[in-house]
Amino acid sequence: MEPNIDALLPLRDVVFKTLRQAILTGELKPGERLMEIHLAEKLGVSRTPIREAIRQLELEGLVIMVPRRGAQVAHITEKSMSDVLEVRLALDELAVKLACERITDEEISLLRSACADFEDAVSSADIRSITSADVAFHDIIFKASRNSRLIQMVNNLAEQMYRYRFEYIKDDSGWQSLITEHRMITDAIAMRDSQLAERAIHVHIKNQENSILRTIRREEKDLTRKQ
Amino acid sequence: MEPNIDALLPLRDVVFKTLRQAILTGELKPGERLMEIHLAEKLGVSRTPIREAIRQLELEGLVIMVPRRGAQVAHITEKSMSDVLEVRLALDELAVKLACERITDEEISLLRSACADFEDAVSSADIRSITSADVAFHDIIFKASRNSRLIQMVNNLAEQMYRYRFEYIKDDSGWQSLITEHRMITDAIAMRDSQLAERAIHVHIKNQENSILRTIRREEKDLTRKQ
DNA sequence: ACAGTGCATACTGTATACAATATACAATTC
DNA sequence: GAATTGTATATTGTATACAGTATGCACTGT
Numbered sequence: 001m002e003p004n005i006d007a008l009l010p011l012r013d014v015v016f017k018t019l020r021q022a023i024l025t026g027e028l029k030p031g032e033r034l035m036e037i038h039l040a041e042k043l044g045v046s047r048t049p050i051r052e053a054i055r056q057l058e059l060e061g062l063v064i065m066v067p068r069r070g071a072q073v074a075h076i077t078e079k080s081m082s083d084v085l086e087v088r089l090a091l092d093e094l095a096v097k098l099a100c101e102r103i104t105d106e107e108i109s110l111l112r113s114a115c116a117d118f119e120d121a122v123s124s125a126d127i128r129s130i131t132s133a134d135v136a137f138h139d140i141i142f143k144a145s146r147n148s149r150l151i152q153m154v155n156n157l158a159e160q161m162y163r164y165r166f167e168y169i170k171d172d173s174g175w176q177s178l179i180t181e182h183r184m185i186t187d188a189i190a191m192r193d194s195q196l197a198e199r200a201i202h203v204h205i206k207n208q209e210n211s212i213l214r215t216i217r218r219e220e221k222d223l224t225r226k227q
Numbered sequence: 228m229e230p231n232i233d234a235l236l237p238l239r240d241v242v243f244k245t246l247r248q249a250i251l252t253g254e255l256k257p258g259e260r261l262m263e264i265h266l267a268e269k270l271g272v273s274r275t276p277i278r279e280a281i282r283q284l285e286l287e288g289l290v291i292m293v294p295r296r297g298a299q300v301a302h303i304t305e306k307s308m309s310d311v312l313e314v315r316l317a318l319d320e321l322a323v324k325l326a327c328e329r330i331t332d333e334e335i336s337l338l339r340s341a342c343a344d345f346e347d348a349v350s351s352a353d354i355r356s357i358t359s360a361d362v363a364f365h366d367i368i369f370k371a372s373r374n375s376r377l378i379q380m381v382n383n384l385a386e387q388m389y390r391y392r393f394e395y396i397k398d399d400s401g402w403q404s405l406i407t408e409h410r411m412i413t414d415a416i417a418m419r420d421s422q423l424a425e426r427a428i429h430v431h432i433k434n435q436e437n438s439i440l441r442t443i444r445r446e447e448k449d450l451t452r453k454q
Numbered sequence: 455a456c457a458g459t460g461c462a463t464a465c466t467g468t469a470t471a472c473a474a475t476a477t478a479c480a481a482t483t484c
Numbered sequence: 485g486a487a488t489t490g491t492a493t494a495t496t497g498t499a500t501a502c503a504g505t506a507t508g509c510a511c512t513g514t
Contacts (some may be wrong), residue, residue, distance in 0.1 A: 149310040
C-alpha cells in the first residue's frame with residue numbers, strides 16, 4: 001500500500017485510489033477497521049485527506065461507516081453482490097439499447113476492432129490482456145450510449161466486482177463462449193437491433209453473474225469451514 | 228438556510244441536508260460558488276463539516292468541483308436531466324419487476340392502501356400531501372424489490388428531480404391520469420405480472436419525464452431571453 | 455494608452471490541535 | 485464471585501492554523 005505520489009492530484013484522490021486498490025486486492029480485509037491516524041502515518045499525510053477519501057469509499061460501497069467508530073472494509077456477501085449484479089444487468093441492457101440508437105459508424109468500426117482485439121487477447125491466453133480487452137470493448141458501448149450519468153454509475157458498480165473479474169476470466173473453459181457473446185453483441189449493435197442486443201448482453205452478464213456468485217459461495221463455504 | 232440543529236446527527240450530515248435543501252429550493256442558484264468560510268460562518272460551524280458535506284453533494288451531482296476553485300452549484304441542463312431520467316426509467320422498471328417476484332401479501336395490502344391514500348390526497352388538492360403520498364407509494368415498491376443497492380441508487384437520482392417534482396404535480400390536468408397509472412401499477416404488481424407492471428411504470432415515468440423536460444425547456448428559453 | 459510585472463487578497467488544500475465519546479479494564483461494592 | 489461504576493486510553497468529530505496557489509488590481513515601463 002505505497003502511496004502513488006502524483007504531485008498533480010489532490011492528496012485525497014491519491015489516498016482514495018491507494019485505499020481502493022488495497023481493498024480490492026485484499027490487502028485490507030473485510031471487517032478490518034480503517035483508522036485514520038494509522039493510515040495517515042502509513043501514507044505520510046494528515047488525517048484530513050484520509051477522511052475525505054474514506055467518504056468516497058463509502059459512496060462506492062467499499063467501506064461502511066459506523067457512527068463514532070469510523071469506517072471498516074465492507075463484507076462482500078452473496079446478497080450484496082447479487083444486488084449489485086441485478087442493477088448492473090439493468091444498466092448494461094440500457095446501455096446497449098441506447099448505443100443501438102446513437103452509435104456512429106466510426107464507433108461501430110471501433111467496436112468491431114475491439115471485438116477482434118479481444119479474440120486476439122484470448123489466443124494469447126494472457127489474463128491481463130484479456131481483461132483489459134474486455135474492459136475496452138464494453139467501454140466503447142458505454143460511450144456510445146451518450147449518457148454520462150449512466151457511465152458514471154456503471155463505473156461505480158464495476159469497482160465492486162473488480163476483485164472477481166479475474167475469477168471468471170481465469171476459467172479458460174468459458175473463453176470461447178465469451179468470444180461468441182461479444183460477437184453477438186457487436187453484430188446486434190452494428191445492425192442497430194436493440195432487442196437482439198439486449199438479449200445478447202443479458203446472456204453475457206448472466207454468465208458472469210453465475211461465475212461470480214459461484215466464486216463467492218465457494219469463498220463463504222471456505223470461511224465457515226475455517227471457523 | 229437555517230441549520231436544522233439535530234444534536235444526534237454528525238454536523239456533516241446536518242450541513243449536507245441544509246445545503247441540499249438550499250440547492251433544491253433554489254436558494255443557492257446554479258453556478259453560484261460554495262465558499263467554505265462563508266458557509267461555515269453562516270451555519271455556525273467550522274470548515275471541516277462543510278467540506279465533507281460538499282464532497283457528498285458532489286457525488287449526488289448537485290455541485291461540481293473545480294480544482295483549486297472549490298464547488299459550485301451544478302447547472303441543470305435538459306441533457307443532464309434526460310440522462311438522469313433515462314437511467315431512472317431503467318431502474319424503476321427493474322424495481323417493479325423485482326417487486327413482482329418478491330412482494331409479500333402484506334406489502335400488497337400496503338400498496339393498495341398507499342394507492343388509495345394517493346387518491347384521497349388528490350381529492351384534497353393539497354400539493355404537499357399529494358407529493359408525499361406519491362413518494363410513499365413508490366417507496367413501498369422499492370422496498371419490495373429487496374435490493375438495497377437499487378434503493379440507494381434510485382434515491383440519489385431522485386434528489387436531482389426533486390426540484391421539478393412540484394412542477395409535474397402542480398398541473399392538475401394530469402392528476403386523473405396519475406391515479407389511473409398508480410392503479411394500473413398496483414394491480415399489475417398485485418397479480419405479480421411483471422411484464423404488465425413494467426409497461427405500466429414505463430408509461431408513468433415517461434409522462435413525468437415529458438413534464439419535467441417541458442419545464443426545463445421553458446426555463447432555458449426564459450433564461451436566454453433574459454440575457 | 456497599453457502591456458506586463460509584481461503585489462495584495464481570497465480562497466482551497468493540508469496539517470494539527472482540541473473536544474467529545476466509546477471501549478476496555480480495573481477497582482469497589484453487594 | 486458477579487455486577488457495576490470509575491478511569492484511562494484510543495479514536496472519531498470538530499475547529500483552527502498554516503501553506504500554496506489563483507485572481508484581480510495597481511503600478512511601472514514603453
